Amino acid sequence: MLSVGVNGYGTIGKRVADAVVAQPDMELVGVAKTRPNYEAGRAVKNGYPLYAAIEERAEKFDAADIDLAGLVEELVEEADVMVDATPSGIGAENKSLYEEHDTPALYQGGEDADLVDTSFNARANFADAAGADHVRVVSCNTTGLSRLVAPLEEEYGIEKVRATLVRRGGDPAQTDRGPINDILPNPRTIPSHHGPDVQTIFPDLAIDTLGLKVPATLMHTHSINVSLNGDATADEVRELLESQSRTFVIPEHLDIDGAGKLKEFALDAGRPRGDLWENCIWGESISVEGDDLYLFQAIHQESDVVPENVDAIRAVAETADADESIETTNDALGMGL
Ligand SMILES: NC(=O)C1=CN([C@@H]2O[C@H](COP(=O)(O)OP(=O)(O)OC[C@H]3O[C@@H](n4cnc5c(N)ncnc54)[C@H](O)[C@@H]3O)[C@@H](O)[C@H]2O)C=CC1
Numbered sequence: 001m002l003s004v005g006v007n008g009y010g011t012i013g014k015r016v017a018d019a020v021v022a023q024p025d026m027e028l029v030g031v032a033k034t035r036p037n038y039e040a041g042r043a044v045k046n047g048y049p050l051y052a053a054i055e056e057r058a059e060k061f062d063a064a065d066i067d068l069a070g071l072v073e074e075l076v077e078e079a080d081v082m083v084d085a086t087p088s089g090i091g092a093e094n095k096s097l098y099e100e101h102d103t104p105a106l107y108q109g110g111e112d113a114d115l116v117d118t119s120f121n122a123r124a125n126f127a128d129a130a131g132a133d134h135v136r137v138v139s140c141n142t143t144g145l146s147r148l149v150a151p152l153e154e155e156y157g158i159e160k161v162r163a164t165l166v167r168r169g170g171d172p173a174q175t176d177r178g179p180i181n182d183i184l185p186n187p188r189t190i191p192s193h194h195g196p197d198v199q200t201i202f203p204d205l206a207i208d209t210l211g212l213k214v215p216a217t218l219m220h221t222h223s224i225n226v227s228l229n230g231d232a233t234a235d236e237v238r239e240l241l242e243s244q245s246r247t248f249v250i251p252e253h254l255d256i257d258g259a260g261k262l263k264e265f266a267l268d269a270g271r272p273r274g275d276l277w278e279n280c281i282w283g284e285s286i287s288v289e290g291d292d293l294y295l296f297q298a299i300h301q302e303s304d305v306v307p308e309n310v311d312a313i314r315a316v317a318e319t320a321d322a323d324e325s326i327e328t329t330n331d332a333l334g335m336g337l
Protein backbone atom coordinates (compact mmCIF):
# COMPACT_ATOMS: atom_id res chain seq x y z
CA MET A 1 0.00 0.00 0.00
CA LEU A 2 1.19 3.49 -0.82
CA SER A 3 0.90 5.92 2.08
CA VAL A 4 -0.31 9.30 0.83
CA GLY A 5 -0.59 12.62 2.67
CA VAL A 6 -2.41 15.71 1.43
CA ASN A 7 -1.22 19.18 2.44
CA GLY A 8 -3.85 21.85 1.72
CA TYR A 9 -7.39 20.61 2.10
CA GLY A 10 -9.46 22.92 -0.09
CA THR A 11 -11.16 22.50 -3.46
CA ILE A 12 -8.51 20.22 -4.94
CA GLY A 13 -7.07 18.69 -1.75
CA LYS A 14 -10.33 17.33 -0.39
CA ARG A 15 -11.18 15.73 -3.74
CA VAL A 16 -7.74 14.16 -4.05
CA ALA A 17 -8.01 12.83 -0.49
CA ASP A 18 -11.35 11.14 -1.26
CA ALA A 19 -9.94 9.74 -4.52
CA VAL A 20 -6.90 8.30 -2.70
CA VAL A 21 -9.20 6.59 -0.17
CA ALA A 22 -11.06 4.97 -3.09
CA GLN A 23 -7.89 3.39 -4.54
CA PRO A 24 -7.15 -0.30 -3.83
CA ASP A 25 -3.40 0.31 -3.55
CA MET A 26 -3.33 3.52 -1.50
CA GLU A 27 -3.88 4.58 2.07
CA LEU A 28 -4.57 8.18 3.15
CA VAL A 29 -2.31 8.80 6.14
CA GLY A 30 -3.72 12.25 6.75
CA VAL A 31 -4.53 15.74 5.56
CA ALA A 32 -3.11 19.06 6.73
CA LYS A 33 -5.07 22.28 7.18
CA THR A 34 -4.27 25.77 8.40
CA ARG A 35 -7.58 26.48 10.13
CA PRO A 36 -10.55 24.68 11.68
CA ASN A 37 -13.19 25.60 9.09
CA TYR A 38 -16.07 23.49 7.74
CA GLU A 39 -13.70 21.43 5.59
CA ALA A 40 -11.52 20.57 8.60
CA GLY A 41 -14.57 19.42 10.55
CA ARG A 42 -15.68 17.21 7.67
CA ALA A 43 -12.19 15.67 7.30
CA VAL A 44 -12.36 14.50 10.91
CA LYS A 45 -15.93 13.22 10.47
CA ASN A 46 -14.68 11.27 7.43
CA GLY A 47 -12.09 9.65 9.68
CA TYR A 48 -9.13 11.38 8.01
CA PRO A 49 -6.27 12.08 10.47
CA LEU A 50 -6.00 15.88 10.54
CA TYR A 51 -2.65 17.65 10.96
CA ALA A 52 -2.00 21.32 11.63
CA ALA A 53 -0.19 22.90 8.69
CA ILE A 54 1.01 25.82 10.83
CA GLU A 55 2.19 25.02 14.38
CA GLU A 56 1.23 28.40 15.87
CA ARG A 57 -2.37 27.89 14.76
CA ALA A 58 -2.78 24.40 16.29
CA GLU A 59 -4.54 25.82 19.35
CA LYS A 60 -7.33 27.17 17.13
CA PHE A 61 -8.30 23.55 16.36
CA ASP A 62 -8.42 22.80 20.11
CA ALA A 63 -10.63 25.84 20.64
CA ALA A 64 -12.98 24.58 17.90
CA ASP A 65 -13.02 21.11 19.49
CA ILE A 66 -11.46 19.54 16.40
CA ASP A 67 -8.98 16.74 17.17
CA LEU A 68 -5.53 16.97 15.63
CA ALA A 69 -3.31 13.98 14.89
CA GLY A 70 -0.20 16.14 14.94
CA LEU A 71 1.79 18.67 12.92
CA VAL A 72 2.33 18.58 9.17
CA GLU A 73 5.99 17.56 9.60
CA GLU A 74 4.83 14.27 11.12
CA LEU A 75 2.48 13.69 8.20
CA VAL A 76 5.26 14.31 5.68
CA GLU A 77 7.53 11.89 7.57
CA GLU A 78 4.88 9.16 7.49
CA ALA A 79 3.86 9.54 3.84
CA ASP A 80 5.47 7.78 0.87
CA VAL A 81 4.18 10.59 -1.34
CA MET A 82 2.79 14.03 -0.42
CA VAL A 83 0.20 15.82 -2.52
CA ASP A 84 0.54 19.58 -2.05
CA ALA A 85 -2.78 21.25 -2.85
CA THR A 86 -2.13 24.58 -1.19
CA PRO A 87 -2.88 27.91 -2.95
CA SER A 88 -0.60 29.07 -5.79
CA GLY A 89 2.88 29.93 -4.54
CA ILE A 90 2.55 28.15 -1.19
CA GLY A 91 3.60 24.86 -2.76
CA ALA A 92 6.94 26.42 -3.63
CA GLU A 93 7.35 27.52 0.00
CA ASN A 94 6.62 23.95 1.13
CA LYS A 95 9.20 22.32 -1.15
CA SER A 96 11.96 22.39 1.47
CA LEU A 97 9.64 20.65 3.97
CA TYR A 98 9.27 17.69 1.62
CA GLU A 99 13.00 17.67 0.85
CA GLU A 100 13.90 17.67 4.56
CA HIS A 101 11.92 14.44 5.00
CA ASP A 102 13.02 12.96 1.67
CA THR A 103 9.38 12.56 0.65
CA PRO A 104 8.48 12.95 -3.04
CA ALA A 105 5.81 15.60 -3.61
CA LEU A 106 3.21 16.51 -6.18
CA TYR A 107 2.28 20.16 -6.71
CA GLN A 108 -0.65 21.74 -8.54
CA GLY A 109 -0.98 23.91 -11.63
CA GLY A 110 -0.74 27.18 -9.71
CA GLU A 111 2.98 26.57 -9.16
CA ASP A 112 5.64 27.50 -11.69
CA ALA A 113 6.86 24.76 -14.01
CA ASP A 114 10.48 25.38 -13.01
CA LEU A 115 9.74 24.35 -9.41
CA VAL A 116 9.64 20.69 -10.41
CA ASP A 117 11.46 17.92 -12.26
CA THR A 118 8.54 17.48 -14.65
CA SER A 119 5.00 18.67 -15.32
CA PHE A 120 2.48 15.83 -15.62
CA ASN A 121 -0.50 14.59 -17.57
CA ALA A 122 -1.25 10.87 -17.26
CA ARG A 123 -2.34 10.36 -20.88
CA ALA A 124 0.57 12.30 -22.36
CA ASN A 125 3.75 11.89 -20.30
CA PHE A 126 3.24 9.52 -17.33
CA ALA A 127 6.68 7.94 -17.73
CA ASP A 128 8.49 11.29 -17.35
CA ALA A 129 7.51 11.34 -13.67
CA ALA A 130 8.97 7.90 -12.89
CA GLY A 131 10.93 8.19 -9.68
CA ALA A 132 10.86 12.02 -9.70
CA ASP A 133 10.98 13.91 -6.40
CA HIS A 134 8.94 16.95 -7.48
CA VAL A 135 6.12 16.76 -10.03
CA ARG A 136 3.54 19.37 -11.03
CA VAL A 137 0.09 18.19 -12.11
CA VAL A 138 -0.79 20.84 -14.69
CA SER A 139 -3.82 23.11 -14.23
CA CYS A 140 -7.39 22.22 -15.02
CA ASN A 141 -7.29 24.00 -18.37
CA THR A 142 -3.91 22.57 -19.35
CA THR A 143 -5.10 19.09 -18.35
CA GLY A 144 -8.17 19.55 -20.56
CA LEU A 145 -6.08 20.69 -23.51
CA SER A 146 -3.48 17.93 -23.04
CA ARG A 147 -6.10 15.18 -23.03
CA LEU A 148 -7.35 16.46 -26.37
CA VAL A 149 -3.95 17.02 -27.95
CA ALA A 150 -2.49 13.59 -27.05
CA PRO A 151 -4.76 11.36 -29.18
CA LEU A 152 -4.96 13.88 -32.06
CA GLU A 153 -1.18 14.20 -32.18
CA GLU A 154 -0.75 10.41 -32.16
CA GLU A 155 -3.44 9.74 -34.79
CA TYR A 156 -2.95 12.63 -37.24
CA GLY A 157 -0.09 14.90 -36.18
CA ILE A 158 -0.83 18.51 -35.35
CA GLU A 159 0.25 21.57 -37.32
CA LYS A 160 -1.18 24.08 -34.84
CA VAL A 161 -3.67 24.40 -31.98
CA ARG A 162 -5.65 27.63 -31.47
CA ALA A 163 -7.77 27.70 -28.33
CA THR A 164 -9.97 30.38 -26.77
CA LEU A 165 -10.60 29.65 -23.10
CA VAL A 166 -13.75 31.10 -21.56
CA ARG A 167 -12.79 30.75 -17.90
CA ARG A 168 -15.11 30.66 -14.92
CA GLY A 169 -14.46 33.67 -12.66
CA GLY A 170 -14.08 31.56 -9.51
CA ASP A 171 -15.17 28.30 -7.93
CA PRO A 172 -18.66 28.15 -6.36
CA ALA A 173 -17.26 28.65 -2.82
CA GLN A 174 -14.99 31.54 -3.83
CA THR A 175 -17.30 34.37 -2.81
CA ASP A 176 -14.52 36.93 -3.20
CA ARG A 177 -14.03 36.28 -6.94
CA GLY A 178 -15.43 37.96 -10.03
CA PRO A 179 -16.30 39.46 -12.42
CA ILE A 180 -19.93 39.85 -11.30
CA ASN A 181 -21.17 41.68 -14.38
CA ASP A 182 -18.49 41.82 -17.03
CA ILE A 183 -16.59 39.87 -19.68
CA LEU A 184 -12.86 40.24 -19.19
CA PRO A 185 -10.10 39.45 -21.63
CA ASN A 186 -7.88 37.67 -19.06
CA PRO A 187 -5.01 37.81 -19.38
CA ARG A 188 -5.28 40.81 -21.74
CA THR A 189 -1.98 39.80 -23.30
CA ILE A 190 -1.82 37.12 -25.99
CA PRO A 191 -0.95 34.31 -25.83
CA SER A 192 -2.37 33.50 -22.41
CA HIS A 193 -0.21 31.41 -20.05
CA HIS A 194 -2.09 28.24 -21.05
CA GLY A 195 -0.27 27.69 -24.37
CA PRO A 196 3.22 27.74 -22.82
CA ASP A 197 1.87 25.56 -20.04
CA VAL A 198 0.67 22.93 -22.54
CA GLN A 199 4.20 23.05 -23.99
CA THR A 200 5.54 21.82 -20.64
CA ILE A 201 3.79 18.57 -21.62
CA PHE A 202 4.23 18.78 -25.44
CA PRO A 203 7.47 20.78 -25.95
CA ASP A 204 7.23 20.79 -29.77
CA LEU A 205 3.54 21.64 -30.10
CA ALA A 206 2.56 24.84 -31.92
CA ILE A 207 -0.23 26.31 -29.81
CA ASP A 208 -1.73 29.77 -29.29
CA THR A 209 -4.24 30.36 -26.51
CA LEU A 210 -6.46 33.32 -25.61
CA GLY A 211 -8.22 33.66 -22.25
CA LEU A 212 -11.32 35.42 -20.95
CA LYS A 213 -13.08 35.42 -17.58
CA VAL A 214 -16.85 35.50 -17.23
CA PRO A 215 -19.38 35.69 -14.37
CA ALA A 216 -19.77 31.92 -13.95
CA THR A 217 -18.57 29.38 -11.38
CA LEU A 218 -19.55 26.01 -12.79
CA MET A 219 -17.01 25.17 -15.50
CA HIS A 220 -14.59 26.54 -18.09
CA THR A 221 -15.53 26.31 -21.79
CA HIS A 222 -12.95 25.94 -24.56
CA SER A 223 -13.48 26.90 -28.19
CA ILE A 224 -10.90 24.82 -30.07
CA ASN A 225 -9.39 24.81 -33.55
CA VAL A 226 -6.73 22.19 -34.36
CA SER A 227 -5.04 22.23 -37.76
CA LEU A 228 -4.26 18.55 -38.39
CA ASN A 229 -1.49 17.13 -40.55
CA GLY A 230 -3.39 14.04 -41.67
CA ASP A 231 -6.76 13.63 -43.40
CA ALA A 232 -9.61 13.34 -40.94
CA THR A 233 -13.38 13.34 -40.98
CA ALA A 234 -15.56 14.59 -38.16
CA ASP A 235 -16.87 11.05 -37.62
CA GLU A 236 -13.34 9.64 -37.29
CA VAL A 237 -12.32 12.32 -34.81
CA ARG A 238 -15.48 11.72 -32.83
CA GLU A 239 -14.75 7.98 -32.69
CA LEU A 240 -11.20 8.68 -31.57
CA LEU A 241 -12.34 10.97 -28.77
CA GLU A 242 -15.07 8.53 -27.73
CA SER A 243 -12.41 5.82 -27.38
CA GLN A 244 -10.44 7.83 -24.78
CA SER A 245 -11.26 7.14 -21.15
CA ARG A 246 -11.12 10.75 -19.97
CA THR A 247 -12.85 12.53 -22.83
CA PHE A 248 -16.64 12.27 -22.78
CA VAL A 249 -18.33 13.11 -26.07
CA ILE A 250 -21.77 14.39 -25.08
CA PRO A 251 -24.39 12.60 -27.22
CA GLU A 252 -26.79 14.99 -28.95
CA HIS A 253 -29.90 13.24 -27.59
CA LEU A 254 -28.98 14.14 -24.02
CA ASP A 255 -29.91 17.74 -24.92
CA ILE A 256 -27.20 19.21 -22.69
CA ASP A 257 -26.73 22.82 -23.71
CA GLY A 258 -24.20 24.06 -21.18
CA ALA A 259 -22.38 23.70 -17.88
CA GLY A 260 -25.56 23.91 -15.80
CA LYS A 261 -27.12 20.82 -17.37
CA LEU A 262 -23.75 19.05 -17.35
CA LYS A 263 -23.51 19.51 -13.60
CA GLU A 264 -27.10 18.33 -13.16
CA PHE A 265 -26.24 15.29 -15.32
CA ALA A 266 -23.26 14.52 -13.07
CA LEU A 267 -25.37 14.87 -9.91
CA ASP A 268 -28.06 12.60 -11.38
CA ALA A 269 -25.29 10.07 -12.16
CA GLY A 270 -24.37 10.09 -8.47
CA ARG A 271 -21.00 11.72 -9.01
CA PRO A 272 -19.48 12.96 -5.71
CA ARG A 273 -19.99 16.74 -5.46
CA GLY A 274 -21.35 16.63 -9.04
CA ASP A 275 -17.76 16.24 -10.25
CA LEU A 276 -16.95 15.75 -13.93
CA TRP A 277 -13.47 14.25 -14.14
CA GLU A 278 -13.62 14.00 -17.95
CA ASN A 279 -13.35 16.65 -20.68
CA CYS A 280 -16.95 17.10 -21.83
CA ILE A 281 -16.98 17.60 -25.62
CA TRP A 282 -20.18 18.52 -27.44
CA GLY A 283 -20.68 15.85 -30.11
CA GLU A 284 -22.43 18.14 -32.55
CA SER A 285 -19.60 20.68 -32.32
CA ILE A 286 -16.98 18.27 -33.71
CA SER A 287 -16.47 19.58 -37.25
CA VAL A 288 -13.76 19.31 -39.87
CA GLU A 289 -13.27 21.93 -42.60
CA GLY A 290 -10.32 21.00 -44.81
CA ASP A 291 -7.48 20.26 -42.37
CA ASP A 292 -9.13 22.18 -39.55
CA LEU A 293 -10.89 20.50 -36.65
CA TYR A 294 -13.25 22.58 -34.50
CA LEU A 295 -15.04 21.71 -31.28
CA PHE A 296 -16.32 23.01 -27.94
CA GLN A 297 -15.42 21.35 -24.64
CA ALA A 298 -16.34 22.05 -21.03
CA ILE A 299 -13.79 21.52 -18.29
CA HIS A 300 -14.81 21.05 -14.66
CA GLN A 301 -12.03 23.00 -13.01
CA GLU A 302 -12.61 21.56 -9.54
CA SER A 303 -12.20 17.92 -10.52
CA ASP A 304 -10.50 17.11 -13.83
CA VAL A 305 -7.05 17.16 -12.17
CA VAL A 306 -8.11 14.69 -9.46
CA PRO A 307 -7.55 11.42 -11.40
CA GLU A 308 -4.31 12.95 -12.72
CA ASN A 309 -3.04 13.44 -9.16
CA VAL A 310 -3.84 9.81 -8.35
CA ASP A 311 -1.90 8.63 -11.40
CA ALA A 312 1.00 10.94 -10.58
CA ILE A 313 1.28 9.29 -7.15
CA ARG A 314 1.82 5.90 -8.81
CA ALA A 315 4.18 7.44 -11.36
CA VAL A 316 6.57 8.88 -8.77
CA ALA A 317 6.34 5.71 -6.65
CA GLU A 318 6.93 3.61 -9.79
CA THR A 319 4.23 1.11 -8.83
CA ALA A 320 2.42 1.00 -12.20
CA ASP A 321 2.78 2.04 -15.81
CA ALA A 322 0.45 4.56 -17.44
CA ASP A 323 -2.16 2.13 -18.73
CA GLU A 324 -2.35 0.15 -15.49
CA SER A 325 -2.58 3.28 -13.38
CA ILE A 326 -5.21 5.00 -15.51
CA GLU A 327 -7.36 1.87 -15.53
CA THR A 328 -7.07 1.39 -11.77
CA THR A 329 -7.86 5.03 -11.08
CA ASN A 330 -10.82 5.07 -13.45
CA ASP A 331 -12.29 1.84 -12.04
CA ALA A 332 -11.88 2.97 -8.45
CA LEU A 333 -13.49 6.36 -9.08
CA GLY A 334 -16.28 5.04 -11.30
CA MET A 335 -15.29 6.90 -14.46
CA GLY A 336 -17.72 6.62 -17.35
CA LEU A 337 -20.99 8.47 -17.85
N1 LIG B 1 -9.77 25.36 -7.97
C1 LIG B 1 -9.44 25.10 -9.21
O1 LIG B 1 -10.23 25.30 -10.09
C2 LIG B 1 -8.12 24.53 -9.53
C3 LIG B 1 -7.00 24.77 -8.78
N2 LIG B 1 -5.78 24.28 -9.16
C4 LIG B 1 -4.60 24.56 -8.39
O2 LIG B 1 -4.64 23.80 -7.18
C5 LIG B 1 -3.99 24.51 -6.13
C6 LIG B 1 -4.96 24.63 -4.97
O3 LIG B 1 -6.11 25.34 -5.42
P1 LIG B 1 -7.51 25.22 -4.69
O4 LIG B 1 -7.73 23.84 -4.16
O5 LIG B 1 -8.51 25.80 -5.62
O6 LIG B 1 -7.29 26.22 -3.48
P2 LIG B 1 -8.17 26.35 -2.17
O7 LIG B 1 -7.96 27.71 -1.67
O8 LIG B 1 -9.56 25.86 -2.40
O9 LIG B 1 -7.49 25.31 -1.19
C7 LIG B 1 -6.20 25.48 -0.68
C8 LIG B 1 -6.19 25.04 0.76
O10 LIG B 1 -4.88 25.16 1.27
C9 LIG B 1 -4.94 25.78 2.55
N3 LIG B 1 -3.66 26.41 2.86
C10 LIG B 1 -3.27 27.69 2.72
N4 LIG B 1 -1.99 27.86 3.11
C11 LIG B 1 -1.55 26.64 3.50
C12 LIG B 1 -0.33 26.15 4.03
N5 LIG B 1 0.73 26.95 4.21
N6 LIG B 1 -0.24 24.84 4.34
C13 LIG B 1 -1.29 24.00 4.15
N7 LIG B 1 -2.49 24.43 3.67
C14 LIG B 1 -2.60 25.73 3.34
C15 LIG B 1 -6.10 26.74 2.45
O11 LIG B 1 -6.60 27.07 3.73
C16 LIG B 1 -7.10 25.88 1.65
O12 LIG B 1 -7.83 25.01 2.50
C17 LIG B 1 -3.51 25.83 -6.75
O13 LIG B 1 -2.19 25.64 -7.22
C18 LIG B 1 -4.45 26.00 -7.95
O14 LIG B 1 -3.91 26.78 -8.97
C19 LIG B 1 -5.65 23.46 -10.24
C20 LIG B 1 -6.73 23.14 -11.00
C21 LIG B 1 -8.03 23.72 -10.74
Ligand SMILES: O=C(OP(=O)(O)O)[C@H](O)COP(=O)(O)O
Nearest residue numbers: 109110139140141142167169301
Ligand atom coordinates in the same frame (compact mmCIF):
# COMPACT_ATOMS: atom_id res chain seq x y z
O1 LIG C 1 -5.48 26.74 -12.97
C1 LIG C 1 -6.60 27.15 -13.18
O2 LIG C 1 -6.99 27.92 -14.20
P1 LIG C 1 -6.03 28.48 -15.36
O3 LIG C 1 -5.47 27.27 -16.05
O4 LIG C 1 -6.96 29.23 -16.25
O5 LIG C 1 -4.97 29.36 -14.73
C2 LIG C 1 -7.64 26.81 -12.18
O6 LIG C 1 -8.91 26.85 -12.78
C3 LIG C 1 -7.53 27.84 -11.09
O7 LIG C 1 -7.61 29.07 -11.71
P2 LIG C 1 -7.75 30.38 -10.84
O8 LIG C 1 -6.35 30.97 -10.79
O9 LIG C 1 -8.69 31.23 -11.65
O10 LIG C 1 -8.27 29.99 -9.50
